[in-house]
Amino acid sequence: MLRGLRRLNRYERRILNILKLGGKYTRINQFGFSRKTSDGFRFPIHSLEIGTEKAIKSNPVGFVAGVHGLETVGIRILLDFLEYILDKNSEGFLPEIKKGKLGIVALPILNPGGVALKSRSNPAGVDLMRNSGVDAEDPLPFFGGHRISPKLPYYRGNGMEPESRALYRFVHKYFYDVNHSIIPVIDLHSGFGTIDHVWWPFAKSKNPCFDTPIYEKMAYYLRTVKGHDRFKYGAQSETYTTHGDLWDRFYDHYVDQIINTTKNWTARFLPITLEVGTWSDLKQNPEKLFRKRGIFNPGKENKIETITGYREFLRDFALLSLTKLNQWTQ
Numbered sequence: 001m002l003r004g005l006r007r008l009n010r011y012e013r014r015i016l017n018i019l020k021l022g023g024k025y026t027r028i029n030q031f032g033f034s035r036k037t038s039d040g041f042r043f044p045i046h047s048l049e050i051g052t053e054k055a056i057k058s059n060p061v062g063f064v065a066g067v068h069g070l071e072t073v074g075i076r077i078l079l080d081f082l083e084y085i086l087d088k089n090s091e092g093f094l095p096e097i098k099k100g101k102l103g104i105v106a107l108p109i110l111n112p113g114g115v116a117l118k119s120r121s122n123p124a125g126v127d128l129m130r131n132s133g134v135d136a137e138d139p140l141p142f143f144g145g146h147r148i149s150p151k152l153p154y155y156r157g158n159g160m161e162p163e164s165r166a167l168y169r170f171v172h173k174y175f176y177d178v179n180h181s182i183i184p185v186i187d188l189h190s191g192f193g194t195i196d197h198v199w200w201p202f203a204k205s206k207n208p209c210f211d212t213p214i215y216e217k218m219a220y221y222l223r224t225v226k227g228h229d230r231f232k233y234g235a236q237s238e239t240y241t242t243h244g245d246l247w248d249r250f251y252d253h254y255v256d257q258i259i260n261t262t263k264n265w266t267a268r269f270l271p272i273t274l275e276v277g278t279w280s281d282l283k284q285n286p287e288k289l290f291r292k293r294g295i296f297n298p299g300k301e302n303k304i305e306t307i308t309g310y311r312e313f314l315r316d317f318a319l320l321s322l323t324k325l326n327q328w329t330q
């Protein structure tokens with residue numbers, strides 16, 4: 001039944017290789033286990049710390065992938081990126097890591113059970129990006145999350161799944177206590193459509209989130225100054241509204257419990273979602289529509305180009321953590 005097990009093993013070997021590549025600047029942790037599959041397997045959820053311990057505490061950048069088990073493009077983009085910035089012989093090598101200026105924390109496969117089962121949802125049939133318990137205003141019917149049955153896609157579940165709680169512990173541990181810092185966090189997905197979206201909160205509502213002015217300035221900077229103009233930037237709700245987005249919950253929690261209750265708080269936890277559009281090659285491969293994985297993953301011939309095409313964007317995104325809040329609020 002575990003048709004994706006070999007793929008999962010391949011990614012885990014690459015994670016261990018990244019650990020080697022980073023040498024003494026890299027550590028691996030475990031944030032719990034996936035839900036059990038019907039065959040009784042559960043999979044550990046691993047994270048990486050890359051950088052000095054001081055930089056991880058004071059200037060972290062977050063990278064998350066593999067929330068949806070079918071969206072392996074996101075996992076591969078992240079693993080490729082980490083190799084790109086850690087390899088001394090690569091043009092993308094980030095000296096700021098060894099200098100202790102920034103620390104990277106990565107959770108490359110949040111849903112290893114979904115990867116192993118080749119399913120979008122976790123082994124209990126829950127769509128983790130519908131699982132936070134947050135209710136949306138006017139969500140898309142069905143696709144926006146439902147509680148009808150775990151046998152149907154986009155099922156919200158009852159209570160937070162082990163994978164969702166692992167992500168919460170990860171976010172809480174690395175980002176909530178950091179002051180005087182910009183904390184960029186990116187979650188890599190792939191999906192419908194021909195263009196790449198960069199989404200900020202909210203997914204639940206068309207109301208602007210607290211940090212909308214900062215997100216808009218960062219979007220302008222990435223698009224115009226850094227030239228990443230093939231992305232469409234905006235709140236996720238401009239595309240569609242869904243129940244249960246995990247980042248909505250974590251972001252609201254941060255604003256309510258930290259920004260609003262602490263005097264002179266000059267840090268910002270700024271989660272974004274990168275949704276890689278994978279329909280662009282459908283014209284060449286129309287039969288893809290009928291393959292289960294087809295609409296979530298680009299065709300093989302375009303894969304290398306797709307995977308490496310995000311390196312510069314992710315690098316520039318990570319370097320936002322070297323900026324300070326007042327640079328974005330003036």
Ligand SMILES: [Zn+2]
Nearest residue numbers: 068071189190
């Ligand atoms: Zn996704």
